[in-house]
Amino acid sequence: MHAFNLQPKTLTLAERLADLAVDALIDEADLSPKPALVDRRGNGAHTDLHLGLMHASALSLWPAFKAMADAAIEFGEVGLPLREAVGCIGREGEQVMLATTGGVNTHRGAIWALGLLVTAAALEPESCAASSIALRAARLALLDDRYSPRPLSHGAQVAQRYGVRGAREEAQLGFPAVLHRGLPQLKRSRAAGHGEQNARLDALLAIMTTLADTCVLYRAGEQGLHTMQLGAQAVLDAGGSASLAGRRRLHELDQQLIALNASPGGAADLLAACLFIDRIESRDGISQGAF
Ligand SMILES: CC(C)(COP(=O)(O)OP(=O)(O)OC[C@H]1O[C@@H](n2cnc3c(N)ncnc32)[C@H](O)[C@@H]1O)[C@@H](O)C(=O)NCCC(=O)NCCS
Numbered sequence: 001m002h003a004f005n006l007q008p009k010t011l012t013l014a015e016r017l018a019d020l021a022v023d024a025l026i027d028e029a030d031l032s033p034k035p036a037l038v039d040r041r042g043n044g045a046h047t048d049l050h051l052g053l054m055h056a057s058a059l060s061l062w063p064a065f066k067a068m069a070d071a072a073i074e075f076g077e078v079g080l081p082l083r084e085a086v087g088c089i090g091r092e093g094e095q096v097m098l099a100t101t102g103g104v105n106t107h108r109g110a111i112w113a114l115g116l117l118v119t120a121a122a123l124e125p126e127s128c129a130a131s132s133i134a135l136r137a138a139r140l141a142l143l144d145d146r147y148s149p150r151p152l153s154h155g156a157q158v159a160q161r162y163g164v165r166g167a168r169e170e171a172q173l174g175f176p177a178v179l180h181r182g183l184p185q186l187k188r189s190r191a192a193g194h195g196e197q198n199a200r201l202d203a204l205l206a207i208m209t210t211l212a213d214t215c216v217l218y219r220a221g222e223q224g225l226h227t228m229q230l231g232a233q234a235v236l237d238a239g240g241s242a243s244l245a246g247r248r249r250l251h252e253l254d255q256q257l258i259a260l261n262a263s264p265g266g267a268a269d270l271l272a273a274c275l276f277i278d279r280i281e282s283r284d285g286i287s288q289g290a291f
Pocket residue numbers: 086087088089090091108109110111112113115116145148153154155156165166167168170211212213214215265266267269270
């Protein structure tokens with residue numbers, strides 16, 4: 001009789017997807033130096049967040065992601081029953097997150113984006129090209145969850161004030177910031193030999209160039225949003241995170257955004273979504289034994 005069972009445990013599809021979602025959140029949090037966001041260096045523009053809290057929050061969400069994937073397998077198709085089941089699991093996940101962080105919002109936007117993508121991946125694991133996953137996630141996001149409370153969230157307030165698309169619309173459109181900005185830049189920077197961390201930073205910057213990040217708008221208005229978008233473009237134009245000129249611009253952007261209290265939390269969530277999809281794609285599907 002052995003004290004430990006050394007046989008590797010065979011994970012279910014739902015468990016593997018939950019692992020990938022949590023990994024994506026931890027990789028996003030650890031990536032450094034991110035402009036004005038929590039990373040290995042510090043808290044960016046935040047007073048109530050730190051890296052340990054981001055990690056604890058990410059780990060606390062594993063059961064919610066697994067439950068969403070299980071629901072997808074159980075219902076088997078995009079439709080209102082699955083949308084409402086996933087909505088309920090997402091809201092419960094939010095409560096677990098808040099209990100873990102002592103009431104701080106660490107991953108609200110990420111539960112939404114990654115939750116939809118996990119569900120979409122579990123629905124048809126053999127059809128996991130980025131565009132296919134995003135399309136199924138968008139179809140789910142377009143369905144109206146009758147039980148979803150519509151509080152006047154920060155996102156809703158700035159949507160009213162500035163007439164921008166927020167997290168809900170980004171998902172309903174099939175995550176254009178991820179598919180048309182983040183993922184192509186990730187691949188370009190990797191192909192140029194910039195190194196994985198720089199490629200991920202460049203992907204984040206590419207997302208920031210056009211995103212109407214409601215976290216930034218709420219905290220720093222249109223000036224904050226313009227500073228984020230133009231500054232991110234300037235880093236990429238200067239050669240990206242792997243170049244000396246790009247690094248200098250990145251440092252400037254970090255300082256400018258912190259001075260404006262403008263944390264691009266929405267862009268950070270979408271980077272996690274980007275890393276999640278990239279991992280699924282690079283593993284040649286998510287069939288058993290693929291990873
Ligand atoms: C749609 C959500 C994100 C609410 O959005 P809303 O803009 O009203 O809220 P809030 O101001 O709290 O912002 C949400 C978060 O989205 C992220 N975000 C900000 N801007 C953007 C953007 N342009 N694109 C994507 N994400 C963004 C930020 O991290 C932000 O913290 C979601 O929390 C929700 O409605 N949940 C209900 C429960 C549910 O249906 N869950 C399903 C889980 S799959």
